[in-house]
Amino acid sequence: MELIDARQAARAATRRLMLGLGLALALSAGGARAQDQTLMMASTTSTEQSGLFGHLLPRFQQATGIEVRVVAVGTGQALDIGRRGDADIVFVHNKAAEEKFVADGFSTARKDVMYNDFVLVGPKSDPAGVAGKDVAAALNKIATRGAPFVSRGDKSGTHAAELRLWKGAGVDIAAAKPAGYRECGCGMGPALNMASSTGAYLLTDRGTWISFKNRGDLAILVEGDTKLFNQYGVMVVNPARHPHVKAAAAQRFADWITSAAGQQAIADYKIGGEQLFFPNANAGN
Amino acid sequence: MRRDELALPIAPPSAGPAHQVAHRPVPAGGVGAPLITLRDAGVRFGDVAALAGVSLTLQRGEQIALVGANGAGKTTLLRLLHGTLPSSAGPGSRIEHQPDGRAPVAAMMFQRPFLLHLSAARNVRLALWLHGVPRAERAARTMRALERVGLAGLAARPARTLSGGEQQRLALARAWALEPDILFLDEPTASLDPSARREVEQLVAALAADGVTTVMTTHNLGQAKRLARRVLYLDHGRLRLDLPTERFFDPQRPPPEAAEFLRGELPWN
Amino acid sequence: MDTIADSLHLALALIADADERLLAIVGLSLRVSATACALGAAVGLLGGAWLAVARVPGHRLLVWASNTLLALPAVVVGLLVYLMLSRAGPLGDAGLLFTPTAMVIAQAVLVVPLIAALARRLVADAMTEGGEQLRSLGAAPMTAAMLMLLHTRFGVATVLLTAFGRAISEVGAVMIVGGNIDGVTRVMTTAIALETSKGDLPLALALGIVLLGVVGLIYGLIAVVQALSSPRAAATRQAWA
Numbered sequence: 001m002e003l004i005d006a007r008q009a010a011r012a013a014t015r016r017l018m019l020g021l022g023l024a025l026a027l028s029a030g031g032a033r034a035q036d037q038t039l040m041m042a043s044t045t046s047t048e049q050s051g052l053f054g055h056l057l058p059r060f061q062q063a064t065g066i067e068v069r070v071v072a073v074g075t076g077q078a079l080d081i082g083r084r085g086d087a088d089i090v091f092v093h094n095k096a097a098e099e100k101f102v103a104d105g106f107s108t109a110r111k112d113v114m115y116n117d118f119v120l121v122g123p124k125s126d127p128a129g130v131a132g133k134d135v136a137a138a139l140n141k142i143a144t145r146g147a148p149f150v151s152r153g154d155k156s157g158t159h160a161a162e163l164r165l166w167k168g169a170g171v172d173i174a175a176a177k178p179a180g181y182r183e184c185g186c187g188m189g190p191a192l193n194m195a196s197s198t199g200a201y202l203l204t205d206r207g208t209w210i211s212f213k214n215r216g217d218l219a220i221l222v223e224g225d226t227k228l229f230n231q232y233g234v235m236v237v238n239p240a241r242h243p244h245v246k247a248a249a250a251q252r253f254a255d256w257i258t259s260a261a262g263q264q265a266i267a268d269y270k271i272g273g274e275q276l277f278f279p280n281a282n283a284g285n
Numbered sequence: 286m287r288r289d290e291l292a293l294p295i296a297p298p299s300a301g302p303a304h305q306v307a308h309r310p311v312p313a314g315g316v317g318a319p320l321i322t323l324r325d326a327g328v329r330f331g332d333v334a335a336l337a338g339v340s341l342t343l344q345r346g347e348q349i350a351l352v353g354a355n356g357a358g359k360t361t362l363l364r365l366l367h368g369t370l371p372s373s374a375g376p377g378s379r380i381e382h383q384p385d386g387r388a389p390v391a392a393m394m395f396q397r398p399f400l401l402h403l404s405a406a407r408n409v410r411l412a413l414w415l416h417g418v419p420r421a422e423r424a425a426r427t428m429r430a431l432e433r434v435g436l437a438g439l440a441a442r443p444a445r446t447l448s449g450g451e452q453q454r455l456a457l458a459r460a461w462a463l464e465p466d467i468l469f470l471d472e473p474t475a476s477l478d479p480s481a482r483r484e485v486e487q488l489v490a491a492l493a494a495d496g497v498t499t500v501m502t503t504h505n506l507g508q509a510k511r512l513a514r515r516v517l518y519l520d521h522g523r524l525r526l527d528l529p530t531e532r533f534f535d536p537q538r539p540p541p542e543a544a545e546f547l548r549g550e551l552p553w554n
Numbered sequence: 555m556d557t558i559a560d561s562l563h564l565a566l567a568l569i570a571d572a573d574e575r576l577l578a579i580v581g582l583s584l585r586v587s588a589t590a591c592a593l594g595a596a597v598g599l600l601g602g603a604w605l606a607v608a609r610v611p612g613h614r615l616l617v618w619a620s621n622t623l624l625a626l627p628a629v630v631v632g633l634l635v636y637l638m639l640s641r642a643g644p645l646g647d648a649g650l651l652f653t654p655t656a657m658v659i660a661q662a663v664l665v666v667p668l669i670a671a672l673a674r675r676l677v678a679d680a681m682t683e684g685g686e687q688l689r690s691l692g693a694a695p696m697t698a699a700m701l702m703l704l705h706t707r708f709g710v711a712t713v714l715l716t717a718f719g720r721a722i723s724e725v726g727a728v729m730i731v732g733g734n735i736d737g738v739t740r741v742m743t744t745a746i747a748l749e750t751s752k753g754d755l756p757l758a759l760a761l762g763i764v765l766l767g768v769v770g771l772i773y774g775l776i777a778v779v780q781a782l783s784s785p786r787a788a789a790t791r792q793a794w795a
Binding site for chain 3: 040045049054069070071072073083084085086186187188189190192193196208211212213214215242244
Binding site: 367369393395398399401402403411412415416417459 | 683684686687688689690691692693697701704705706707708
């Protein structure tokens with residue numbers, strides 16, 4: 001008797017519940033669905049935090065009426081979002097990973113858009129004596145002296161660039177991490193925080209550095225080395241893989257950002273009078 | 286075991302407070318009709334036989350007291366009669382007769398009634414709702430029940446803020462509102478002071494006079510004498526005696542099976 | 555210590571300015587968490603009540619599960635809901651990812667075990683006290699359980715307030731399923747995380763103070779309403795609580 005009662009009551013309650021839930025979801029989802037005039041873009045935290053999108057996207061919206069919504073995560077996660085079809089455009093800065101993305105069929109084409117640069121920051125006192133224009137030499141000194149170094153360790157574009165630079169300096173991180181090497185598995189900001197509070201060296205993109213307010217004792221020690229340039233690429237997610245993707249609108253963005261208007265908008269973006277990103281869409285693809 | 290079976294008439298109006306006319310016309314099945322029969326019934330809790338080999342018939346209009354030492358099985362027998370415990374030992378059975386063409390309506394009153402954090406009236410309304418009484422009747426029956434027990438003025442008060450005696454009367458109202466054929470009472474006045482006890486006893490007597498069959502467990506032998514016509518004496522899970530009250534409490538010749546018990550229990554007033 | 559002093563000043567300045575974007579973020583936080591708690595309450599209260607009285611096989615396992623899920627990290631909930639709502643996932647066609655609805659769902663999933671486990675405890679204790687009597691009045695087990703929820707409604711209210719606190723203060727789930735999109739799915743906690751990661755610690759802390767202030771205001775209003783609605787009942791409630 002008790003058994004039947006409990007089950008029946010549970011069933012009736014569940015029915016009522018499903019109804020209520022469905023209603024609640026429908027009501028709350030009403031305003032939340034993306035319309036034709038919105039695009040979902042997966043990009044990186046460093047790009048968003050540089051403030052570029054706040055400058056760029058309103059111009060695009062003015063020109064085309066399309067609103068772009070940015071989900072800013074690490075490069076690895078951004079590409080994953082694109083692979084899943086949860087975004088319409090992917091805009092990151094890891095050429096090798098992007099080319100693989102295209103090769104795997106998740107996008108039909110990749111276009112160069114702009115580059116910014118990385119800088120090596122560290123304590124003003126520069127205990128490892130790395131200041132200069134040669135990043136490979138600097139990294140070498142850091143490794144041999146076992147100076148503290150913070151790495152993002154999060155498969156981001158910055159992390160990938162950092163690993164490439166270590167390789168170029170003849171240090172095999174995968175085989176043996178130098179004494180003082182610390183991976184935080186975090187974004188650019190938290191990594192800067194960590195470097196600032198522990199007096200460590202760190203590779204960061206200039207954009208995040210300029211807007212970072214917690215510098216403490218840190219200063220730019222190495223810059224201008226061409227190896228430090230960081231290339232951005234834009235990719236439209238392949239509608240053949242994900243039919244729901246707003247391919248036409250996404251293509252308009254890719255076209256716009258590589259057009260004269262978009263490239264000029266990029267060049268116009270300055271922080272404290274300094275230009276952060278250098279458009280290079282026409283410099284080959 | 287000794288048993289005297291008598292067909293009992295309805296108790297004549299007692300010399301007490303004026304009471305209302307019976308709340309129902311005398312049912313077709315008639316006074317004295319059997320309501321519940323137990324045949325060799327028993328109850329086991331795990332390994333322990335709380336009750337065994339009980340046979341008796343409950344008839345309409347009876348006023349019964351279940352007495353016995355602690356642990357004798359009084360409450361178990363009460364619940365068995367009420368039907369909230371199934372007969373679980375041996376071949377025994379519980380039969381509900383249907384003298385009016387329907388199952389008898391039973392209500393139970395507990396020593397410490399569980400009242401919800403609601404007003405007194407709402408507690409009664411709730412019982413009616415659980416019983417399936419249609420909404421239109423609930424309000425009226427609630428008020429009648431509260432008036433009957435003298436709590437009409439406290440209807441809106443949170444039930445939990447009432448005094449012990451008032452809570453017990455509320456429990457009585459809750460039971461009475463269901464218009465039961467049988468009212469089971471489990472030590473209804475054990476936790477009350479003497480004046481509250483008197484109030485509750487008067488109400489129970491009035492209800493019995495109205496025609497409600499009452500079955501109560503009690504430690505208070507004076508109460509048993511006052512309110513019961515038939516006494517069932519239990520000892521170690523067995524029904525030892527089933528006698529009319531005067532016979533059980535005969536000071537000249539107390540029944541031998543219960544002699545020690547009667548000696549041991551102080552006759553409370 | 556400077557940072558904390560700076561943050562307090564900043565928090566007061568933010569509140570005084572009543573900046574539109576801040577108000578929008580606060581509003582979204584409140585809406586998402588309140589809706590999530592409402593949904594979570596519907597499922598959790600019923601579930602908890604059922605768990606308190608059910609006698610189905612495997613019921614002990616369910617109780618164990620509901621208690622264990624109390625320790626479910628918000629970020630794990632976020633991941634699971636993300637995988638469900640992703641286009642590549644089972645509910646992908648609904649296109650709910652990176653919307654406030656997804657955040658509501660994630661937070662609702664987060665608070666259901668909390669509400670269920672606590673409600674189960676409330677109902678079970680009440681049933682120990684009066685379950686038998688309710689049953690003798692003719693209540694079916696689930697009906698008795700629901701009546702006990704009514705009976706312990708002040709305890710239930712505390713459970714819901716606890717759940718709301720859990721929801722509005724979490725960042726792991728809403729970050730993953732919402733994406734912290736500026737103007738769309740940015741809530742207080744993800745804004746705090748963002749400012750922290752940008753290194754703007756005073757602002758991050760200030761936002762934290764604002765969040766606590768808003769929640770404190772709401773709980774304060776609730777207390778005032780309770781006290782006003784019936785002074786004598788409120789005093790009596792004090793005695794029961």
